[in-house]
Amino acid sequence: MIYELTKDLETGNSLIDREHRELLRAVNNLMAECGKGKGRAALMPTLQFLLDYVNTHFTHEEQLQKKASYPGYSAHHLFHETYKAKLKSISDSIPEAGPSVADLAALNTHIGVLLSHIRSEDKKLGAFLLGKV
Numbered sequence: 001m002i003y004e005l006t007k008d009l010e011t012g013n014s015l016i017d018r019e020h021r022e023l024l025r026a027v028n029n030l031m032a033e034c035g036k037g038k039g040r041a042a043l044m045p046t047l048q049f050l051l052d053y054v055n056t057h058f059t060h061e062e063q064l065q066k067k068a069s070y071p072g073y074s075a076h077h078l079f080h081e082t083y084k085a086k087l088k089s090i091s092d093s094i095p096e097a098g099p100s101v102a103d104l105a106a107l108n109t110h111i112g113v114l115l116s117h118i119r120s121e122d123k124k125l126g127a128f129l130l131g132k133v
Contacts, residue, residue: 002031008123020122040099043094043098051088072125
């Protein structure tokens with residue numbers, strides 16, 4: 001499965017959309033490695049990138065929300081904190097011997113949660129930000 005930032009996922013904010021594309025690119029690279037039978041080796045570097053990049057991206061989103069006095073900030077921030085904690089939990093649960101197919105599936109499921117968030121909450125944020133500019 002290839003993840004794309006389709007129109008239903010675009011927020012209209014260039015920073016947010018660019019960062020979403022970067023997140024999806026990393027996941028797509030992992031999926032491509034899985035298709036080559038190299039997913040187990042690629043999972044940990046991808047997870048580390050995602051852990052770092054999600055922190056950066058969520059910080060940028062929250063800065064935009066604060067600057068624009070976004071009324072949904074508290075709920076959005078709570079989602080971000082919960083999402084980061086679950087991503088860290090997925091990472092921490094991978095055994096020293098390396099990831100299993102179940103670990104890859106857990107990450108893929110969690111990416112689906114992020115896509116649902118983008119499709120609903122980030123789209124609302126994007127519309128709000130467009131009205132502020």
